[in-house]
Amino acid sequence: MERDHTSPSLTLQSAGVRVTPQRLAVFEELRESGEHLSAEALFRRVKERQPSLSLATVYRTLDMLREAGLIVEGRLGDERNFYEANVEPHFHLICLNCHEVRDLSPEGAEALHREAEANSGYRIHWSRLEFFGTCEACQARQPEMARA
Amino acid sequence: MERDHTSPSLTLQSAGVRVTPQRLAVFEELRESGEHLSAEALFRRVKERQPSLSLATVYRTLDMLREAGLIVEGRLGDERNFYEANVEPHFHLICLNCHEVRDLSPEGAEALHREAEANSGYRIHWSRLEFFGTCEACQARQPEMARA
DNA sequence: CTGTCTGCAAAGCGTTTGCATAAAA
DNA sequence: TTTTATGCAAACGCTTTGCAGACAG
Numbered sequence: 001m002e003r004d005h006t007s008p009s010l011t012l013q014s015a016g017v018r019v020t021p022q023r024l025a026v027f028e029e030l031r032e033s034g035e036h037l038s039a040e041a042l043f044r045r046v047k048e049r050q051p052s053l054s055l056a057t058v059y060r061t062l063d064m065l066r067e068a069g070l071i072v073e074g075r076l077g078d079e080r081n082f083y084e085a086n087v088e089p090h091f092h093l094i095c096l097n098c099h100e101v102r103d104l105s106p107e108g109a110e111a112l113h114r115e116a117e118a119n120s121g122y123r124i125h126w127s128r129l130e131f132f133g134t135c136e137a138c139q140a141r142q143p144e145m146a147r148a
Numbered sequence: 149m150e151r152d153h154t155s156p157s158l159t160l161q162s163a164g165v166r167v168t169p170q171r172l173a174v175f176e177e178l179r180e181s182g183e184h185l186s187a188e189a190l191f192r193r194v195k196e197r198q199p200s201l202s203l204a205t206v207y208r209t210l211d212m213l214r215e216a217g218l219i220v221e222g223r224l225g226d227e228r229n230f231y232e233a234n235v236e237p238h239f240h241l242i243c244l245n246c247h248e249v250r251d252l253s254p255e256g257a258e259a260l261h262r263e264a265e266a267n268s269g270y271r272i273h274w275s276r277l278e279f280f281g282t283c284e285a286c287q288a289r290q291p292e293m294a295r296a
Numbered sequence: 297c298t299g300t301c302t303g304c305a306a307a308g309c310g311t312t313t314g315c316a317t318a319a320a321a
Numbered sequence: 322t323t324t325t326a327t328g329c330a331a332a333c334g335c336t337t338t339g340c341a342g343a344c345a346g
Binding site for chain 1: 223239241243244250252253256260261263264265267268269270271272273274275276277278279280281282283284287
């Protein structure tokens with residue numbers, strides 16, 4: 001899992017968008033954490049460094065980053081969106097119990113894309129491949145969960 | 149594509165739920181259309197036959213049917229849920245242009261589930277595998293869409 | 297300077313819920 | 322008769338938007 005070490009400001013500049021402290025902080029937080037975060041969670045984290053930050057700016061920034069292809073958007077089981085800086089094709093595993101989102105190896109993701117295009121005649125732009133289940137930790141904690 | 153010919157009322161009874169005209173009409177509409185419909189679309193259609201129907205009842209009925217395993221729920225690109233009576237595992241193809249939802253053959257869906265379980269240690273309960281792209285008809289209509 | 301981004305508050309949207317009435321079993 | 326579903330309207334949670342002032346280029 002080699003991480004991209006390009007500075008966020010360079011990446012924003014090369015995407016041709018205006019660079020502001022808010023945008024830098026949001027993008028940096030997402031990249032450095034390597035996590036899958038909701039807009040709300042991201043807002044709380046970045047607000048510690050920038051108390052004047054507003055949630056609307058976070059949403060606008062995430063939209064902008066997604067359109068620039070710098071982040072990807074997914075959706076949690078509880079119907080909130082989440083965002084992450086890993087833009088390579090991969091699957092998501094979402095625990096129905098602890099709601100943690102983890103990545104699944106990208107093996108087969110591109111093949112699946114190509115297969116879907118071949119079988120359907122569609123031109124695939126993006127996809128959402130998410131598995132919802134119980135993670136190992138939660139299974140161990142509450143064995144009965146495994147059947148819910 | 150063999151369709152289930154069991155009567156909706158028998159199916160509802162065997163699911164052990166109370167049978168009402170509203171529930172019958174919603175379930176029947178979903179099954180007979182064979183389509184992927186939003187709660188709103190379903191509401192408009194069934195309301196023609198039952199003018200007193202309320203949207204809240206449609207949502208409650210869809211929740212009930214989903215919990216009984218009689219329908220499945222998915223999500224459109226525009227963030228509304230859609231529902232369908234085909235409960236077999238399969239993928240969805242969602243056109244970014246006309247928003248039509250089509251099914252993709254289930255080949256590999258179960259294998260993918262098993263593989264995800266083996267690779268992750270998760271116990272998978274359900275999954276959401278959706279491809280967003282441009283359908284053939286829309287590609288022909290607006291060739292430039294194919295890159296959007 | 298000029299265009300656009302920000303923060304705020306209000307609105308928007310799909311969905312859910314409380315309550316009194318109506319209907320199923 | 323008892324229990325549960327319905328319709329209505331209001332509330333909900335996440336996200337988007339209009340606007341006036343602030344800031345990047």
